[in-house]
Amino acid sequence: MRPIRVLVAKPGLDGHDRGAKIIARALRDAGMEVIYTGLRQTPEQIVRAAVDEDVDVVAMSILSGAHNHLLPQVAKGMKAEGIEDVLIVGGGVIPDMDIPNLKIQGIEAVFTPGTTTETVVSYIRMNLKRDLAE
């Protein structure tokens, strides 16, 4: 079985990357292959990187309040590329009341402050859409 490939991305102008870096390291420690985009990625750049790197998961971290605008655009962009089997998740300072709509828009899980890295690791393992044996 090959390892899970994850793109950890920072959409928008937000410079808070402590969470993104911690998640990236934790996923790597859990045996996944992690690509981290660095700061200031547009939704188009994130979609491009996800396609080019052929990842199984896109994990976005955002603390600037622009989540309602930026996260759905990534989900839309993936669909426009004809990719439906990549798990898309988000995390950061995201109010509970925004989460149902983000889920409708294709962000399948949203992790808020206080989430452990273990929770994220096991969520990803349990909810992959691709078969790693292929």
Added chain:
Amino acid sequence: MENWKKHLQVEREHWEQTTVKKVTDRFPERKETFLTGSREPVERLYTPAEGDDHYLEEIGFPGQYPFTRGVQPTMYRGRLWTMRMYAGFATAEESNARYKYLVSQGSSGLSVAFDLPTQIGYDSDHALAAGEVGKVGVAIDSLADMERLFEGIPLDRVSTSMTINAPAAVLLAMYIAVAEKQGVSADQLRGTIQNDILKEYIARGTYIYPTKPSMRLITDIFAYCSKEVPQWNTISISGYHIREAGSTAAQEVGFTLADGIAYVEAALQAGLDIDEFGPRLSFFFNAHNDLLEEVSKYRAARRMWAKIMKERFGAKNPKSMMMKFHTQTGGSTLTAQQPDNNIVRVTIQTLAAILGGTQSLHTNSRDEALALPTEDSVRIALRTQQIVAHESGVTQTVDPLAGSYYIESKTNQIEEEALALIEKIDELGGAPKAIDIGFIQQAISDSAYAAQKDIESGEQVVVGVNQYQMDEEAPKDLLRVDPVVEKRQVDALHIMKGGRDQAMVEAALAELKIVCQGTENTMPAILKAVYSYATLGEICDVMRDVFGEYEQHVRL
């Protein structure tokens, strides 16, 4: 022993007659006598009861080198710290209303939060601004917005701190222009611009230009302000974001002072005089929950900076050696779980900052792990400072924790650890180099990851998160920035652009470009562009053309 006591007595007398008297003649203490809660008198300063050679050299008296015990001899007996609440959201009008509210509630200085497009030099109609306008701060596109932001706030009477870095020169120019329109001259202005690009590369992320032109813009501001805006703090060298990114207390001090050294070296290289720009350098630190470690941290940082300025750079003016600093309570210590508990955390952190001798303080609101704070939450955070100021009694004497075995050992230990980091950075060729090769970022990342592991293993208890959890309802009453704000801001920008003298704008931008390509000070040309109502984005684009853009080195 008797001799030592006598010696201390003489030194103390000398301090009272010189350092203290000089200050109290001009600024008497707030009261004739200070009392404990049980109405017992409290002296201005307490000193060792027994012989201690370390004392006079390394600790000394407040207001005197090496300033371990504070930069003023009377500290909060003279004047309380500035209660400065960081605020800004949506448009200039909404933020203006919040500032007026804060002033009416006893806030003693303004602190402006700008939105991310403003901080990165994009106008609100830029493609990358979509979704970000007015979110983490106020959107400022041109002088017109700045005029609305300070409408009805007399700029000769408030001190204003602006959290702005890469485009700091432009926002400072706008502030000077607004003041002039109010009839207030630049030499009356008091305040601070953050203007600390190195920590943007390290930890905060709102950089625009590469290191070299960024350092030039910073030293241009130092030079311009020392002549034209002499009361302005031209930089706030920030450990705050380094700590938020996950550093330890000693790393916060070491990396911040290493940045400070880089700015001093850049200014000296630009031909400036250390005792001219030195007194206008200020610092910005975090306050986390470990009360005694934090108090020690501020004391260590103060002593170290004094030594660096005196011994390393040969400063003569004691004001150049004084580390004045702003403090903000630690955003990353707040929990989304049981958010009212954050009021208690902020109280502990407030005590740390005050017992550590801060000059100004922002207290975070209980709901900031969830959203921008509501007016009610901000009021409680401000009241927290007021209770510590007026009810706790810790302000009655200067540096009350001095002499505690733990505090003094911890102060020494943080100094040693931070000094070792500075030495390592010197070996690497200075802070800009150490940032380029990712040394500083890597060290912070490692500490952040270790801290997270400690929380997940339960080694570090976080109340409400990994212990004492309970079922909670989703919090209500969070502040939300209406998406219509973005459209209003963009519309106003387009109307403003339609009404300005386009030829004047283009001439000012062309002139700015020539100045940027040469070596003369950029501030006058930036001011001229601002007065023409050139937008922030237009001005920053001219500089992007000439200077290029910084490329982040991604490391995990």
